[in-house]
Amino acid sequence: MRIVEIQWRKSSFSEQSGNCLELAVVGGGVLVRESDDPAVVIRTTAAKLAAFLEGAKAGEFDDLV
Template sequence: MNIQWRKSSYSEQTGNCLELALDDGLVLVRESDEPHVVVRTTRAKLAAFLAGAKAGEFDDLI
């Protein structure tokens, strides 16, 4: 399978960004500058994380 990585339009032009893809029902996450390191998670876990991020739960980290 040819994995199609996607990144946010808010990513830096220098390539420092997170990329996401789908593979066999799992969400894959990697950093563009270290593409060999891939985190696999479920859609439900990613949705819970994104909801927390939208609610500001991680704002102290940036």
């Protein structure tokens, strides 16, 4: 069995607030977790993440913050 070290990434904007989501690419999928609760991990696809990011860039979630 091959053990893969996950390389988590977060936005440079996270440093300012301390609130951050971390992302990693593993086995063709994308993992998402909160840095303050790293045991909870969500797996999604690159296509679903891209659709979400497009919506975020377009301001579709601005009312949530």
